[in-house]
Amino acid sequence: MRSRFKALAAVAAVTAFAAGPAWAERMVDESADAHPRGEVDIANTAGQVTVTGWDHEQVKVSGELGAGAERLLFEADGRRTEIKVILPRGSSSRGSSDLEVMVPKGSRVSINGVSAEIMIREVEGALRLQTVSGEIDVEVYGEDVEAKTVSGQITIRGQEVPALLVLNTVSGDADISRIRGELVANSVTGDLDISSAELARARIRTTNGDIDLSTGLAEGGRVDMEAINGDLRLDIINDVNAEFDIETFNGSINNDFGPDAEAVSRYTPGKSLRFTEGDGSSRVRIKTLNGTISLRGR
């Protein structure tokens, strides 16, 4: 009797070992037909999400579910595909899962994460990205892009194609290059480093971070930069045809062209600089409380 019990226990143990613990790391590989300009919604709490556009009308996800993840939800219904790493209810583990997702190039992609890193390549549809502390690294084509993070670094590389780009970061830095079109960027303490061949509209604000913008101004373009304690620097890389309205309450203004800044009054330390260069078709407005403003032109 005792030996039979031992044999049963051994079989059970081997079976359990072979099956693996319920939430051990495991591979996933799923695919489904998708609309060429459909929506793909992805949620992964921690780990990495890499999305790449391809020429097939199919969404394919592969990768590894982390220990702590319960399973992968993969649902496609023609125009919308949902991919979600499911964590067990009540679990304190956030599970680190790595997903590689292939989507039709024209897809609109939305990604939510907590500490997940997000990387997107060759996706030409609109992007809506959010991660609390993970990094966001994106290629931007002609569609709108919205990226939000608390502390993650944002890296955006454009394709010199006009698009609307909206970025919100609390303390994460942003490095943005080769963009065109319209840019709205806000940070509290993160530094914003932006280079563009030409911008039609830009509104960039920070509380205590620094802003470094190097751009050409489109005809009739508008650039608005504000900071409380950060330093603001604008390099205009094409011919300068703009009206400038620049003011600091307690900082200094360095101007590479045009007139020098003047004191606002005899009683305050503020400086202001208002002038027109070229035909004045664009407008540049830069304001700060305590920061230094540097203006450079070609």
Place this chain on the structure above:
Amino acid sequence: MQAARRLPDNISPRRDLWPAIAARIAADERQMERQDRWRPFGMVAAALALVAVSSLVTIWVTDDPAPRVVHQISPGGMAVPARSAPLAAGFGAGVTLGPRYERARQELTQDLEGRLEELPEPSRALVERNLQQIRAALSEINAELSKDPNNVLLQQLLLAAYQDELAVLMNVNKMVQTLPLRTEI
């Protein structure tokens, strides 16, 4: 009839009663004066007793302890309030942004306080430190604007800083709301 006519016109009392009556009237007035003097004190005492009793009843019914300011040690070693309440939204000396704005700001702040628990500890501390930086900037600009109320630059920066504060509150609130933290099926 003749007997009636013989009666005297006035009958004087055997003794003078007035001094005793006057003494009693004076004693009553003194007592009333004393009572009037103590009446306000009595009313105040009654009001205080009423307030005290109603406060005790309220505390007993709501069982709501007084709010505590929790402090934590920041990574930099400096003590910072874990839940820093925003100061009243002023706009220079004697000007406020009004009750509707205050209400919206307070609601967002309260919502965020509840939801911050969902964030990992480093992100939570970071959001709070950054909100403190915005609020420090608001205080600084407000102080300058109080000294120089007509300064347009300060007015612009202050309004934008208030908008930044609301934007951070709203964005982080929305972010935390949409976090894929737990299974939803």
